[in-house]
Amino acid sequence: MGEDLAVLQAEFPAFRIWEEQMPGRVRYVARSRADGVNPHTVIAADLDELRGALQPSPAASSGEHAVCTTEPNIARMYAYWLQGKDHYAADRAAASRILERFPEVAEVARANRAFVTRAVRYLADHGITQFIDIGSGLPASPNVHETARSITPGARVVYVDLDPVVLAHARALLAVDDNIGVVAGDVRDPARLLRAVAGTGVIDSIRPTGVLLTSLLHFLTAAEADAAMAVLREWMAPGSYLVISTGTSTGTDPELIRLLQDAYGGTAPVTGRTETEIAAWFDGLTLVDPGLVDVWAWRPATWRRPVTARARFLAGVGFKAPETAPWSP
Numbered sequence: 001m002g003e004d005l006a007v008l009q010a011e012f013p014a015f016r017i018w019e020e021q022m023p024g025r026v027r028y029v030a031r032s033r034a035d036g037v038n039p040h041t042v043i044a045a046d047l048d049e050l051r052g053a054l055q056p057s058p059a060a061s062s063g064e065h066a067v068c069t070t071e072p073n074i075a076r077m078y079a080y081w082l083q084g085k086d087h088y089a090a091d092r093a094a095a096s097r098i099l100e101r102f103p104e105v106a107e108v109a110r111a112n113r114a115f116v117t118r119a120v121r122y123l124a125d126h127g128i129t130q131f132i133d134i135g136s137g138l139p140a141s142p143n144v145h146e147t148a149r150s151i152t153p154g155a156r157v158v159y160v161d162l163d164p165v166v167l168a169h170a171r172a173l174l175a176v177d178d179n180i181g182v183v184a185g186d187v188r189d190p191a192r193l194l195r196a197v198a199g200t201g202v203i204d205s206i207r208p209t210g211v212l213l214t215s216l217l218h219f220l221t222a223a224e225a226d227a228a229m230a231v232l233r234e235w236m237a238p239g240s241y242l243v244i245s246t247g248t249s250t251g252t253d254p255e256l257i258r259l260l261q262d263a264y265g266g267t268a269p270v271t272g273r274t275e276t277e278i279a280a281w282f283d284g285l286t287l288v289d290p291g292l293v294d295v296w297a298w299r300p301a302t303w304r305r306p307v308t309a310r311a312r313f314l315a316g317v318g319f320k321a322p323e324t325a326p327w328s329p
Protein backbone atom coordinates (compact mmCIF):
# COMPACT_ATOMS: atom_id res chain seq x y z
CA MET A 1 0.00 0.00 0.00
CA GLY A 2 1.46 3.38 -0.98
CA GLU A 3 2.08 6.02 1.65
CA ASP A 4 -0.31 8.50 0.04
CA LEU A 5 -3.13 6.02 0.11
CA ALA A 6 -2.49 5.40 3.81
CA VAL A 7 -2.54 9.17 4.43
CA LEU A 8 -5.89 9.51 2.70
CA GLN A 9 -7.32 6.55 4.61
CA ALA A 10 -6.26 8.19 7.88
CA GLU A 11 -7.72 11.50 6.78
CA PHE A 12 -11.16 10.07 5.93
CA PRO A 13 -11.84 7.31 8.49
CA ALA A 14 -15.58 7.39 7.62
CA PHE A 15 -14.69 5.91 4.21
CA ARG A 16 -13.18 2.59 3.16
CA ILE A 17 -10.59 3.62 0.57
CA TRP A 18 -8.72 1.27 -1.72
CA GLU A 19 -6.83 1.03 -5.00
CA GLU A 20 -8.10 -1.08 -7.89
CA GLN A 21 -6.04 -2.37 -10.79
CA MET A 22 -7.82 -1.81 -14.11
CA PRO A 23 -6.46 -2.83 -17.54
CA GLY A 24 -3.53 -0.45 -18.08
CA ARG A 25 -4.30 1.88 -15.16
CA VAL A 26 -5.29 2.10 -11.52
CA ARG A 27 -8.30 3.77 -9.99
CA TYR A 28 -9.14 4.69 -6.41
CA VAL A 29 -12.43 3.99 -4.71
CA ALA A 30 -13.83 5.50 -1.51
CA ARG A 31 -16.99 4.00 -0.04
CA SER A 32 -18.77 5.41 2.99
CA ARG A 33 -18.96 3.06 5.96
CA ALA A 34 -22.47 4.42 6.67
CA ASP A 35 -25.61 4.44 4.53
CA GLY A 36 -27.31 7.65 3.48
CA VAL A 37 -24.05 9.59 3.16
CA ASN A 38 -23.40 11.64 0.06
CA PRO A 39 -21.12 11.03 -1.71
CA HIS A 40 -21.49 7.38 -0.79
CA THR A 41 -19.05 6.01 -3.34
CA VAL A 42 -16.44 8.02 -5.20
CA ILE A 43 -14.20 6.64 -7.93
CA ALA A 44 -11.25 8.72 -9.08
CA ALA A 45 -8.26 8.45 -11.38
CA ASP A 46 -5.78 9.62 -8.73
CA LEU A 47 -5.58 10.37 -5.03
CA ASP A 48 -5.69 14.17 -5.39
CA GLU A 49 -8.93 13.89 -7.30
CA LEU A 50 -10.33 11.50 -4.70
CA ARG A 51 -9.41 13.90 -1.91
CA GLY A 52 -11.09 16.72 -3.87
CA ALA A 53 -14.33 14.77 -4.19
CA LEU A 54 -14.39 13.82 -0.50
CA GLN A 55 -13.46 17.26 0.76
CA PRO A 56 -15.55 20.13 -0.65
CA SER A 57 -13.09 23.01 -0.71
CA PRO A 58 -10.07 21.45 -2.47
CA ALA A 59 -12.52 20.07 -5.05
CA ALA A 60 -13.08 23.52 -6.44
CA SER A 61 -9.37 23.96 -7.12
CA SER A 62 -9.14 20.63 -8.94
CA GLY A 63 -11.80 21.82 -11.41
CA GLU A 64 -14.29 19.40 -9.92
CA HIS A 65 -17.21 20.71 -7.87
CA ALA A 66 -18.32 19.35 -4.52
CA VAL A 67 -21.38 17.13 -4.29
CA CYS A 68 -24.49 18.95 -3.08
CA THR A 69 -27.80 17.15 -2.93
CA THR A 70 -29.93 19.95 -1.51
CA GLU A 71 -29.62 22.27 -4.53
CA PRO A 72 -30.99 21.38 -7.95
CA ASN A 73 -28.20 20.08 -10.14
CA ILE A 74 -27.82 20.44 -13.91
CA ALA A 75 -26.95 16.83 -14.74
CA ARG A 76 -29.51 15.31 -12.36
CA MET A 77 -32.42 17.54 -13.48
CA TYR A 78 -31.61 16.60 -17.07
CA ALA A 79 -31.49 12.92 -16.06
CA TYR A 80 -34.95 13.33 -14.50
CA TRP A 81 -36.34 14.80 -17.73
CA LEU A 82 -34.75 11.88 -19.62
CA GLN A 83 -36.44 9.48 -17.20
CA GLY A 84 -33.07 8.40 -15.79
CA LYS A 85 -32.76 7.19 -12.20
CA ASP A 86 -30.01 9.33 -10.66
CA HIS A 87 -31.63 12.37 -9.04
CA TYR A 88 -32.52 13.66 -5.59
CA ALA A 89 -35.63 15.31 -4.17
CA ALA A 90 -34.30 18.83 -4.85
CA ASP A 91 -33.69 17.94 -8.53
CA ARG A 92 -37.12 16.37 -8.95
CA ALA A 93 -38.88 19.31 -7.31
CA ALA A 94 -37.10 21.89 -9.49
CA ALA A 95 -37.47 19.85 -12.69
CA SER A 96 -41.17 19.23 -11.98
CA ARG A 97 -41.83 22.93 -11.34
CA ILE A 98 -40.58 23.65 -14.85
CA LEU A 99 -42.62 20.83 -16.36
CA GLU A 100 -45.80 22.16 -14.72
CA ARG A 101 -45.52 25.32 -16.78
CA PHE A 102 -43.54 23.98 -19.76
CA PRO A 103 -44.21 20.23 -20.10
CA GLU A 104 -42.44 20.22 -23.47
CA VAL A 105 -39.04 20.66 -21.75
CA ALA A 106 -38.81 16.88 -21.17
CA GLU A 107 -39.49 16.32 -24.86
CA VAL A 108 -36.80 18.84 -25.78
CA ALA A 109 -34.31 17.00 -23.52
CA ARG A 110 -35.12 13.72 -25.28
CA ALA A 111 -34.83 15.40 -28.69
CA ASN A 112 -31.41 16.73 -27.64
CA ARG A 113 -30.19 13.31 -26.58
CA ALA A 114 -31.41 11.84 -29.90
CA PHE A 115 -29.50 14.60 -31.71
CA VAL A 116 -26.29 13.61 -29.87
CA THR A 117 -26.67 10.08 -31.20
CA ARG A 118 -27.39 11.21 -34.77
CA ALA A 119 -24.46 13.65 -34.73
CA VAL A 120 -22.00 11.04 -33.41
CA ARG A 121 -23.19 8.58 -36.06
CA TYR A 122 -22.69 11.25 -38.70
CA LEU A 123 -19.13 11.95 -37.52
CA ALA A 124 -18.25 8.25 -37.30
CA ASP A 125 -19.70 7.71 -40.79
CA HIS A 126 -17.39 10.51 -41.95
CA GLY A 127 -14.26 8.88 -40.55
CA ILE A 128 -14.00 10.41 -37.06
CA THR A 129 -12.57 7.84 -34.65
CA GLN A 130 -11.87 10.01 -31.57
CA PHE A 131 -14.28 12.17 -29.62
CA ILE A 132 -14.23 14.58 -26.67
CA ASP A 133 -17.62 14.87 -24.97
CA ILE A 134 -17.50 18.05 -22.85
CA GLY A 135 -20.26 18.39 -20.27
CA SER A 136 -21.00 14.73 -20.87
CA GLY A 137 -23.67 14.40 -18.16
CA LEU A 138 -24.79 11.23 -16.42
CA PRO A 139 -24.57 8.10 -18.55
CA ALA A 140 -27.53 8.02 -20.95
CA SER A 141 -27.91 5.10 -23.31
CA PRO A 142 -26.58 5.09 -25.93
CA ASN A 143 -23.49 6.90 -24.67
CA VAL A 144 -21.12 8.51 -27.15
CA HIS A 145 -18.63 5.62 -27.23
CA GLU A 146 -21.43 3.09 -27.75
CA THR A 147 -22.77 4.98 -30.76
CA ALA A 148 -19.30 5.61 -32.21
CA ARG A 149 -18.25 2.00 -31.68
CA SER A 150 -21.37 0.70 -33.41
CA ILE A 151 -19.67 2.12 -36.52
CA THR A 152 -15.95 2.09 -35.61
CA PRO A 153 -15.27 -0.59 -32.99
CA GLY A 154 -12.03 0.95 -31.68
CA ALA A 155 -13.36 4.51 -31.38
CA ARG A 156 -11.74 6.55 -28.60
CA VAL A 157 -13.68 8.87 -26.32
CA VAL A 158 -12.80 11.21 -23.47
CA TYR A 159 -15.72 12.24 -21.27
CA VAL A 160 -15.27 15.58 -19.46
CA ASP A 161 -17.46 17.12 -16.78
CA LEU A 162 -17.04 19.16 -13.60
CA ASP A 163 -19.67 17.33 -11.58
CA PRO A 164 -18.16 14.70 -9.25
CA VAL A 165 -21.31 12.55 -9.40
CA VAL A 166 -21.17 12.55 -13.21
CA LEU A 167 -17.46 11.67 -13.08
CA ALA A 168 -17.99 8.83 -10.60
CA HIS A 169 -20.73 7.33 -12.76
CA ALA A 170 -18.64 7.76 -15.89
CA ARG A 171 -15.62 6.06 -14.30
CA ALA A 172 -17.74 3.21 -13.04
CA LEU A 173 -19.91 2.66 -16.13
CA LEU A 174 -18.28 4.21 -19.18
CA ALA A 175 -14.52 3.75 -18.74
CA VAL A 176 -14.66 0.17 -19.94
CA ASP A 177 -11.18 0.06 -21.55
CA ASP A 178 -8.00 2.06 -22.21
CA ASN A 179 -9.53 3.87 -25.18
CA ILE A 180 -12.00 5.70 -22.96
CA GLY A 181 -10.92 8.47 -20.62
CA VAL A 182 -12.88 10.32 -17.96
CA VAL A 183 -11.51 13.61 -16.65
CA ALA A 184 -12.61 16.50 -14.50
CA GLY A 185 -12.70 19.69 -16.54
CA ASP A 186 -14.42 23.04 -16.62
CA VAL A 187 -15.04 24.45 -20.09
CA ARG A 188 -14.64 27.94 -18.61
CA ASP A 189 -10.93 27.08 -18.39
CA PRO A 190 -10.54 25.42 -21.79
CA ALA A 191 -6.73 25.37 -21.81
CA ARG A 192 -6.63 23.45 -18.54
CA LEU A 193 -9.42 21.17 -19.76
CA LEU A 194 -7.44 20.35 -22.91
CA ARG A 195 -4.34 19.59 -20.80
CA ALA A 196 -6.42 17.16 -18.73
CA VAL A 197 -7.70 15.52 -21.93
CA ALA A 198 -4.12 15.25 -23.24
CA GLY A 199 -3.12 13.63 -19.94
CA THR A 200 -5.40 10.66 -20.64
CA GLY A 201 -3.33 9.71 -23.69
CA VAL A 202 -6.58 8.72 -25.41
CA ILE A 203 -6.79 11.57 -27.93
CA ASP A 204 -4.17 12.34 -30.56
CA SER A 205 -4.46 16.11 -30.93
CA ILE A 206 -2.95 16.24 -34.41
CA ARG A 207 -5.68 13.98 -35.80
CA PRO A 208 -9.29 14.99 -36.55
CA THR A 209 -11.48 14.88 -33.46
CA GLY A 210 -15.20 15.17 -32.85
CA VAL A 211 -15.66 17.81 -30.13
CA LEU A 212 -19.09 17.76 -28.51
CA LEU A 213 -20.63 20.48 -26.34
CA THR A 214 -24.27 19.52 -26.17
CA SER A 215 -26.76 21.13 -23.84
CA LEU A 216 -23.88 22.89 -22.10
CA LEU A 217 -23.07 26.36 -23.39
CA HIS A 218 -26.25 28.02 -22.07
CA PHE A 219 -24.85 27.32 -18.56
CA LEU A 220 -22.03 29.81 -19.20
CA THR A 221 -22.09 33.57 -19.38
CA ALA A 222 -21.87 34.98 -22.89
CA ALA A 223 -18.23 36.00 -22.44
CA GLU A 224 -17.23 32.59 -21.00
CA ALA A 225 -18.90 30.69 -23.83
CA ASP A 226 -17.42 32.86 -26.59
CA ALA A 227 -13.92 32.63 -25.10
CA ALA A 228 -14.13 28.84 -24.64
CA MET A 229 -15.33 28.30 -28.18
CA ALA A 230 -12.49 30.37 -29.62
CA VAL A 231 -9.91 28.19 -27.80
CA LEU A 232 -11.56 24.90 -28.77
CA ARG A 233 -11.97 25.86 -32.45
CA GLU A 234 -8.30 26.84 -32.58
CA TRP A 235 -7.25 23.55 -30.90
CA MET A 236 -9.21 21.36 -33.32
CA ALA A 237 -7.02 19.75 -36.00
CA PRO A 238 -8.09 20.21 -39.61
CA GLY A 239 -10.69 17.58 -40.51
CA SER A 240 -12.32 17.86 -37.05
CA TYR A 241 -15.99 18.41 -36.33
CA LEU A 242 -17.63 20.61 -33.69
CA VAL A 243 -21.03 19.48 -32.38
CA ILE A 244 -23.14 21.99 -30.47
CA SER A 245 -26.66 22.00 -29.12
CA THR A 246 -27.93 24.75 -26.87
CA GLY A 247 -30.95 26.65 -25.70
CA THR A 248 -31.55 29.93 -27.48
CA SER A 249 -33.37 33.13 -26.63
CA THR A 250 -34.51 33.40 -30.25
CA GLY A 251 -38.11 32.24 -30.18
CA THR A 252 -38.02 30.88 -26.61
CA ASP A 253 -40.62 32.13 -24.15
CA PRO A 254 -38.68 34.48 -21.80
CA GLU A 255 -40.67 33.06 -18.89
CA LEU A 256 -39.02 29.67 -19.43
CA ILE A 257 -35.56 31.26 -19.31
CA ARG A 258 -36.53 33.01 -16.07
CA LEU A 259 -37.81 29.74 -14.57
CA LEU A 260 -34.58 27.97 -15.50
CA GLN A 261 -32.51 30.79 -14.01
CA ASP A 262 -34.49 30.46 -10.77
CA ALA A 263 -34.14 26.67 -10.77
CA TYR A 264 -30.36 26.54 -11.16
CA GLY A 265 -30.03 29.36 -8.67
CA GLY A 266 -26.46 29.70 -7.47
CA THR A 267 -25.21 26.66 -9.41
CA ALA A 268 -24.85 28.18 -12.88
CA PRO A 269 -26.14 31.06 -14.94
CA VAL A 270 -28.66 30.33 -17.69
CA THR A 271 -27.84 32.52 -20.66
CA GLY A 272 -30.16 32.73 -23.63
CA ARG A 273 -28.08 33.56 -26.72
CA THR A 274 -29.59 34.59 -30.02
CA GLU A 275 -29.42 32.37 -33.08
CA THR A 276 -26.87 34.79 -34.60
CA GLU A 277 -24.64 34.64 -31.50
CA ILE A 278 -24.78 30.83 -31.50
CA ALA A 279 -23.92 30.71 -35.22
CA ALA A 280 -20.75 32.68 -34.38
CA TRP A 281 -19.47 29.70 -32.32
CA PHE A 282 -18.94 27.98 -35.70
CA ASP A 283 -16.81 30.84 -37.10
CA GLY A 284 -14.26 29.55 -39.59
CA LEU A 285 -15.99 26.17 -39.82
CA THR A 286 -18.39 24.91 -42.49
CA LEU A 287 -21.81 24.06 -41.09
CA VAL A 288 -22.84 20.71 -42.49
CA ASP A 289 -26.31 20.35 -43.94
CA PRO A 290 -28.94 21.37 -42.74
CA GLY A 291 -27.00 24.07 -40.82
CA LEU A 292 -27.96 25.48 -37.43
CA VAL A 293 -31.54 24.30 -36.90
CA ASP A 294 -33.99 23.24 -34.19
CA VAL A 295 -32.58 20.18 -32.47
CA TRP A 296 -35.28 17.79 -33.70
CA ALA A 297 -34.75 18.98 -37.30
CA TRP A 298 -31.05 18.05 -37.56
CA ARG A 299 -31.09 15.07 -39.94
CA PRO A 300 -33.96 13.23 -38.20
CA ALA A 301 -34.42 9.57 -39.13
CA THR A 302 -38.12 10.24 -39.47
CA TRP A 303 -39.58 13.69 -39.82
CA ARG A 304 -41.38 14.85 -36.67
CA ARG A 305 -43.30 18.02 -36.10
CA PRO A 306 -41.89 20.16 -33.28
CA VAL A 307 -43.68 19.62 -30.00
CA THR A 308 -43.28 23.23 -29.01
CA ALA A 309 -42.63 26.67 -30.28
CA ARG A 310 -41.94 27.96 -26.76
CA ALA A 311 -38.69 26.18 -25.87
CA ARG A 312 -36.27 26.40 -28.78
CA PHE A 313 -33.07 24.38 -28.73
CA LEU A 314 -30.64 24.76 -31.62
CA ALA A 315 -28.19 22.21 -32.99
CA GLY A 316 -25.42 22.31 -35.52
CA VAL A 317 -22.31 20.47 -36.67
CA GLY A 318 -19.33 22.41 -38.03
CA PHE A 319 -16.47 20.97 -40.09
CA LYS A 320 -12.94 22.37 -39.94
CA ALA A 321 -11.77 21.92 -43.49
CA PRO A 322 -8.18 20.77 -43.99
CA GLU A 323 -6.01 23.67 -45.04
CA THR A 324 -5.35 23.76 -48.75
CA ALA A 325 -1.94 24.66 -50.09
CA PRO A 326 -1.77 28.36 -50.90
CA TRP A 327 -2.18 29.04 -54.62
CA SER A 328 1.01 30.05 -56.31
CA PRO A 329 1.36 31.17 -59.90
Ligand SMILES: C[S@@+](CC[C@H](N)C(=O)[O-])C[C@H]1O[C@@H](n2cnc3c(N)ncnc32)[C@H](O)[C@@H]1O
Nearest residue numbers: 074075078135136137161162163186187214215
Ligand atom coordinates in the same frame (compact mmCIF):
# COMPACT_ATOMS: atom_id res chain seq x y z
C1 LIG B 1 -27.66 19.01 -19.44
S1 LIG B 1 -26.22 18.07 -19.22
C2 LIG B 1 -25.87 17.58 -20.89
C3 LIG B 1 -25.39 16.16 -21.03
C4 LIG B 1 -25.02 15.73 -22.45
N1 LIG B 1 -23.98 16.58 -23.00
C5 LIG B 1 -26.21 15.75 -23.37
O1 LIG B 1 -26.34 16.65 -24.20
O2 LIG B 1 -27.03 14.83 -23.32
C6 LIG B 1 -24.99 19.33 -18.97
C7 LIG B 1 -23.70 18.82 -18.34
O3 LIG B 1 -22.73 19.85 -18.40
C8 LIG B 1 -21.99 19.85 -17.19
N2 LIG B 1 -21.43 21.20 -17.01
C9 LIG B 1 -22.05 22.34 -16.61
N3 LIG B 1 -21.20 23.37 -16.59
C10 LIG B 1 -19.99 22.87 -16.99
C11 LIG B 1 -18.70 23.44 -17.19
N4 LIG B 1 -18.49 24.74 -16.95
N5 LIG B 1 -17.70 22.66 -17.62
C12 LIG B 1 -17.91 21.33 -17.86
N6 LIG B 1 -19.11 20.72 -17.69
C13 LIG B 1 -20.14 21.49 -17.27
C14 LIG B 1 -23.01 19.49 -16.14
O4 LIG B 1 -22.37 18.98 -14.97
C15 LIG B 1 -23.83 18.44 -16.88
O5 LIG B 1 -23.34 17.17 -16.64
